Amino acid sequence: MTTVKQRLTKRFDARGLGGAPTGPYDIEIDRDLRVPMDDGIELLADLIRPVGPVDPPLPTIVLRSPYGRRGAMAGDARALAYEGFTVLVQSCRGTWGSPGVFHPQVDEQRDGIATLRWVRRQPWFTGRLATYGQSYLGYTQWAVAGRLQKEEPETAPEALVLLITMPDFGAITWDNGAYALRNALGWTRMMDRMRRGPLALLGMALPDRKLDRAFDALPLSAGDTAVLGAPNDWYQDWVRHEQLTDEYWTRQSHTATVADVTAPVMMLSGWYDIFLPWQLRTYAQLVAAGNPPQLTLGPWGHTSREMGGPTLAESVAFLREVFTGRDAGRPAPVRAYLTGAQEWHDLASWPPPGSVAQSLFLREGGGLGADPAGDLTRYTYDPKAPTPALGGPSLTPHTAPVDNAAHERRTDVAVFRGDVLAEPVTVGGEPVARIRVRSSAPSFDVFVRLTDVRPDGRSMTVCDGIRRIGSVATAATDPASDADGFRVVDVTLWPTYHRFAAGHRIGIQVSSGAHPRYARNPGTGEPAFTAEETVVAHQEISHTGPTASRIELPVVTP
Structure with missing residues (x-):
């Protein structure tokens, strides 16, 4: 000593x-x-x-x-x-x-x-x-x-x-059935560098192209070998145990x-x-x-x-x-x-006292309003060209809100925007999206993002969330399909405390991924540890009926 x-x-x-x-x-x-x-x-x-x-x-x-x-x-x-x-x-x-x-x-x-x-x-x-x-x-x-x-x-x-x-930590690793790949593999890479000593740590300040390539590895269980050169015990365990009810996670x-x-x-x-x-x-x-x-x-x-x-x-x-x-x-x-x-x-407490859920319905044609309107919004998700992540919470320093305007022009992102606000709207708590959706794939993800659309056209991230359907981990809790094959998928977004200013608009995105923040869903419903084959998913968002797609915002009343 x-x-x-x-x-x-x-x-x-x-x-x-x-x-x-x-x-x-x-x-x-x-x-x-x-x-x-x-x-x-x-x-x-x-x-x-x-x-x-x-x-x-x-x-x-x-x-x-x-x-x-x-x-x-x-x-x-x-x-x-x-x-x-x-x-x-x-x-x-x-x-x-x-x-x-x-x-x-x-x-x-x-x-x-x-x-x-x-x-x-x-x-x-x-x-x-x-x-x-x-x-x-x-x-x-x-x-x-x-x-x-x-x-x-x-x-x-x-x-x-x-x-x-x-x-x-199991709950964040498999977030509503979706594997938090960027955090899990990035943290594993960091810990391996710490094990190898100070010189290896210096590499953390540089772009990590090897890690970027490893994010694309399929099956997921190959990601650690792709970046480290050999399997890592805990990473292998994380991918193998999709169900949070497994004893591996509960202990x-x-x-x-x-x-x-x-x-x-x-x-x-x-x-x-x-x-x-x-x-x-x-x-x-x-x-x-x-x-x-x-x-x-x-x-x-x-x-x-x-x-x-x-x-x-x-x-x-x-x-x-x-x-x-x-x-x-x-x-x-x-x-x-x-x-x-x-x-x-x-x-006095969180969420802010006085917050009340208010629904905005996603409308065909890209609108948001107090009532549903229209029939269907369609988009296609291809796991071989997955919808990319744009910002969002991570272990990197780059987590501040970003402009989604270019991202929202992608054909695999459905975009909905409300009217220009005459008065400010303050949201405090966890927004919940209730998306009535049908997919051609056995398994698919619903990723929802809330944005603040500014008068200059920027669409800035407020918060988002994901929910996987049809996987090993979610099968027991997936919402049932109705007679038309639609499910109402509840997606709880990240907590937020945000004021939409007068003159701004409230924006919603719906897509089926945010890779590599969350690992792509191959679409087959096979265990993530071994799934290599992918299927294209044709998605339909429904705007009709008593369960028409909507988002419930916890609006803070004055």
């Missing part, structure tokens, strides 16, 4: 946190502590402490990460220590010097519980305990919090800071224990984050259980640098309020950024 005092790195850490100022303390770091697990292996951790006395005393914070303990990956840990917190950042099993084999999600509960027990026995432990982290580091918190609170409350964390995360899910968490919780996410829908559902679970979290929702994606400053400031204020009683000065439990208006709003 080595000890390092760090003073000069403060200004570099501030840059990594989006310019947020660092706290008043210098820090010292004890490297490579060995933390024993129940099976005898010892995971490596760094202890980061403020230099000098801290008054009033602050909690010890634990971060468990597969992304390393040094450099930019541990910037949040150092930032917390500059503020006076004692911080332990640990490398998960099989990563960054910790022995064992890394099985994503599988070992985090047992290793997390062993770690928290060990921390509470250490001479440097400050007497109170919190957990912290974003993305996978948030999952490691969910893995232990509810179970410990119920079975071993004396070990459980006394506060959780959960940033852009969720307790069940990794901690959704059932969310309601058992009684400690104070802070949540932060962004409108363009990959985990947003599920994070807001865990927020709702905690509210229903009587433990409403503090929630911040900003104009960010999963890796937005602009998120760094607000994340640190709000996290520190929350933790100080919980552990020292210092008022964080927050006027309301929910703080949400209203896109379209570019305003922050303080809300």
